[in-house]
């Protein structure tokens with residue numbers, strides 16, 4: 001599927017790193033390095049603008065390597081990019097480690113997965129169809 005994009009960044013367009021990867025790695029577009037102190041959160045620019053077809057969304061997800069090695073994650077994970085959003089794609093990172101972390105210009109800080117989604121209409125009712133699970137949840141299964 002082709003997606004219209006404006007790339008105002010200093011970098012190449014986000015790319016799939018392997019032939020069947022689900023996520024496109026997103027790079028920070030920075031004038032100078034950004035430091036995230038422990039528990040600090042910052043909104044990072046990508047200088048990318050896109051036009052997703054109606055019925056699609058983009059999810060901004062953490063990179064596991066950054067999370068594992070440095071405690072860097074996407075605070076609002078998965079971030080939601082609506083198909084009608086025309087603004088700059090931004091990435092909200094938080095440093096959950098006890099060490100400061102420096103993000104360099106061009107560093108791959110998150111990944112973006114494009115997915116189909118539905119939009120629903122509500123049908124308000126008084127009673128819901130019963131099911132095997134019924135109202136069980138939050139660890140209700142497997143108790144013999």
Ligand SMILES: O=c1ccn([C@H]2C[C@H](O)[C@@H](COP(=O)(O)OP(=O)(O)OP(=O)(O)O)O2)c(=O)[nH]1
Nearest residue numbers: 060076079080081082083085088089090091092
């Ligand atoms: O990680 C993110 C999440 C969102 N957005 C952009 C695209 C999205 O379409 C828009 C709104 O996001 P969301 O609905 O999550 O934010 P909100 O707090 O509900 O703001 P709004 O009232 O603008 O919807 O912000 C990003 O660039 N990065």
Ligand SMILES: [Mg+2]
Nearest residue numbers: 080081082085
């Ligand atoms: Mg919203």
